[in-house]
Amino acid sequence: MRMSNTDTLKQGYEAFGRGDLDAATQSFADDIRWENPEAPQIPNNGTTEGRDNVKQLFAELGNYWESFAITPDEFIESGDTVVVLSHSEATGKDTGTEVKLPWVHIWRFSDGEVTEVQALTDTALAANALGRL
Secondary structure: OOHHHHHHHHHHHHHHHHHHHHOOOOOEEEEEEEEEOOOOOOOOOEEOHHHHHHHHHHHHHHHEEEEEEEEEEEEEEEEEEEEEEEEEEEOOOOOEEEEEEOOOOOOOOEOOOOEEEEEEOHHHHHHHHOOOO
16 A cells, blocks of 8 residues: 555655755655745756756755755645645854745645745745845
């Protein structure tokens, strides 16, 4: 029996927290589409396509953040869509500014694989912590 989409995501968030990007992205389709806010004042903005490119996007967080930890607070599953309300605690690498960012991740699945993610956050709060405002 296959795991629920929510259980798959819980394992992925846990793997990301351990720094295991292979495990964190194992449920991603090869042609996944990851949409971050279109906000040029923050790094990694816009759309990234492909599992390896999304994994690289995750790996690059350390270029901007001294620390970055995300905690899922609530999972709302409906059919092939899971909405995750979460928050990250992060410290800007260049500023030392600590910030708690709210996140909404909208995950879309097809046949047990993640095909699309839309990530929403407070871009002004993130940019300020990174010294980009």
